[in-house]
Amino acid sequence: MIALFFATPIECEIIFDRLKNKSSFVLKKVSFIKGKIQKHEILLCISGIGKINASIASILAFENFPINKAIISGIAGAYPSSGLDIGDIAVAEKEIEADQGLLINCETGENSFLFMDYQEFPLHIPTSLQNYKKGTFLTVSACTGNLKRANFLEKKFGAICENMEGAAIAKVGQLYNIPVTEIRSISNIVTDRTELLITKEVKNAAEIVQKFILENPLLFE
Template identity: 30%
Template sequence: MMKKFFALIIAALLWTAAPAQAEDLGVGLEDISAEKYNVHIEKFYATLPQAKGEYKSRVRPILIEGAMNTETEILIRALKNPVVYRELNYLFVAGTYKNYPVVIVRTEIGMANSAASTALAIKKFNPVAVINQGTAGGHDSALKIGDIVIGERSFDYTAFRSAYSAAGAGIDLTKQENIGTYAYDATTKKFQAYTEYFADPTLFNIAFKVANANKNFNAVSGVIGTGNCWLECVDYINFLHKKYGSSCEEMETNAAAQICQNAGVPFIGIRVLSDNVTNTRGYVPTMAKTCQDFVLLVVEDYIRDVLKR
């Protein structure tokens, strides 16, 4: 029953997002599993022109990141004249949106993949700004599935030093100190520990402007916690929320922010809640569509108000 439930959800996403393309690929929308969905999306990507030579653009593009096909498909389909690049098996699709160059990268899941693909993208495409987006699990019981967290800052909730305890004393991870992750500081010209990375103020303000102008999105300022974990221990989630102010958790944002700090590239993380075990056991991965729709509006305003001003 659960597989059929997720199949129906994914089918609904494909129907609302891009029915014409799905029909062109011969996808049977009435019976699509997650595996079949990914196979057919890969077939769609294979129909796109493959890049020949290095990327060239008169202006620096905006880079938008998502870890999975469900977090990037709508963004990629929104591009005009898309061209596919692959580096170290990561997928990059370059095109234009609102007559401005945009690159979408499918980072793949996890912190190492996020950092690696972000570094490759910065080196290859020289973006003017980076937006990392996708789904997340809620840490704040006031938030519900479908709510958007505009990341004022992010942190690695796995980067901590535990308090000493002798063998047999038991495990208590609430006795910890966040030690941060190391990134380059342009002032000291050295790598130093950052316990958190702040969003670029311009990107942050534009994201809130979009939220205020589009009341169909429920967006809040928040703190994005990143780690290679999927937490379902409500007591520990509540601890992280109380100690660090975490609004949600996911697996990529802070790693991308760390690389952008190294490179001096403006960055913001934007996440939509697909689940929140502090108030419900539901899980709706197709909320990824909501986040992509919101991010496209942010990109549109950023292009108009900042890049083409």
């Protein structure tokens, strides 16, 4: 069985609709949907946003179902020098939990952190994804809405994009010895912001990566 992890329902609507023989249920307030895509048994998990929700959801999935592979998906914000554009597909080579430590300068810059306490987790890249944009993903507790901080994080970690769940699921997968792949679509370029993304931007990016997954059946092999 293959576990597909998405943070929110809007990020997995197309895949939900495509599942055959669906059965929905809730474990510890986390939503799961079992079904099939072609011949493959799928567990669709809607984890909720953030590292805590992602950790709980992945532990529940790996403890209660015969998962042999996991795919993390959804949207991501690309860093300014990544070469990624809105709507592009990005594949994680590794995930880094990037915002633990002592933050001493909210305006960011080279001395933003006095002490960094971060972990990194390698991810599995199937052969079918080798030709797509690959790189380091960062998992953060709050999306970056400051260009100076974006430049700091990008330079510090050599990262191409950020999200809020990936490192948590990657770590749990490592503990359970389950290979984890992460594929995301870019919803925005990280810069100075004063508001959240609008639903249309999220939905467009989410649709792109869902269609990509469904059109690449080798991901399920």
